[in-house]
Amino acid sequence: MITLNNFKKKPGARKAKKRVARGVGSGSGKTAGRGENGQQSRSGYSRRYGFEGGQMPLIRKIPKRGFSNYHHRKHFTILNISKLNVFEDGTDITPELLLEKGVISKIEKNGVKILGNGNLEKKLNVFAHKFTETAMKKIQDASGKAEVIK
Numbered sequence: 001m002i003t004l005n006n007f008k009k010k011p012g013a014r015k016a017k018k019r020v021a022r023g024v025g026s027g028s029g030k031t032a033g034r035g036e037n038g039q040q041s042r043s044g045y046s047r048r049y050g051f052e053g054g055q056m057p058l059i060r061k062i063p064k065r066g067f068s069n070y071h072h073r074k075h076f077t078i079l080n081i082s083k084l085n086v087f088e089d090g091t092d093i094t095p096e097l098l099l100e101k102g103v104i105s106k107i108e109k110n111g112v113k114i115l116g117n118g119n120l121e122k123k124l125n126v127f128a129h130k131f132t133e134t135a136m137k138k139i140q141d142a143s144g145k146a147e148v149i150k
Contacts, residue, residue, distance in 0.1 A: 083103055
């Protein structure tokens with residue numbers, strides 16, 4: 001049985017770190033595998049992402065076209081209607097209550113959106129920032145109330 005006090009890696013699983021610049025006899029002495037001169041041989045050098053040795057990088061060559069809505073879209077915390085069955089009949093469900101009970105982990109910038117996946121077996125009064133049509137219909141079919149928060 002393996003326990004923490006007798007746990008060992010298999011032989012050869014851990015490779016010893018290459019000790020560079022420890023004398024000419026080490027095989028990686030003097031210049032430490034960096035070559036003789038140039039920017040890359042200096043200390044503090046780090047290559048920028050996409051750097052192509054001074055050649056015009058591919059990302060700058062390709063034309064930029066179109067529009068991305070990613071930064072302008074509305075961010076909602078989404079929640080399926082089936083997750084609301086944990087509450088008792090007649091409960092007023094608000095985003096704050098969902099957060100408190102741990103049904104959602106955070107409330108996004110634009111609030112909470114209720115989706116219509118699953119079934120609702122309880123009569124609930126749901127207050128959210130947005131509902132899908134199916135979610136609203138399922139809440140009303142269960143004789144509950146769906147109200148949009150401004």
